[in-house]
Amino acid sequence: DAKTTQPPSMDCAEGRAANLPCNHSTISGNEYVYWYRQIHSQGPQYIIHGLKNNETNEMASLIITEDRKSSTLILPHATLRDTAVYYCIVRVTGGYQKVTFGTGTKLQVIP
């Protein structure tokens, strides 16, 4: 699996967009970028994934650079409930392989 690098923490004002970066410079051509978040000590929750096109769902948007070496998760209007640890991972979609989560980014949404 390609390794990912994320900043350890970020703050965001409530109602503003939260932009969480992830570096995955060694990503392979068949590996997708997945984002998860973990609130307190609950089980991580899937947010979104993408290969090379930008993706959007009801929770967030995912922007992947053209060279696929980095991506940004965007929470368009952050709320206090978005305070969590966000993990970026890369893997073959549904692939049978080891998965490396790393330590993620602790996002603090400030009132």
Place this chain on the structure above:
Amino acid sequence: EAQVTQNPRYLITVTGKKLTVTCSQNMNHEYMSWYRQDPGLGLRQIYYSMNVEVTDKGDVPEGYKVSRKEKRNFPLILESPSPNQTSLYFCASSQSGPPGEQFFGPGTRLTVL
């Protein structure tokens, strides 16, 4: 309701006393996995399974065993627990094809005295 269940949710035990943490999923997923989470270390994969009777080591397999005799179940076995296995454990499952996102259980908090 699609879900991954783990039991027990909390467990306090003593060094050397064998224990099993069960994991079950009702989504007919092929891929199942165990992670441990420790402060400052994020989520680390212990073992994963691609299907019945097919398992492989993750990043931190020492001191753990797993088995996959049925597709829906993937128990984690600690034959001789030690204090350094005190941790929060998560089980997860995903389908083999796209989109392939993992569904996580609620976690098992294990304390080994």
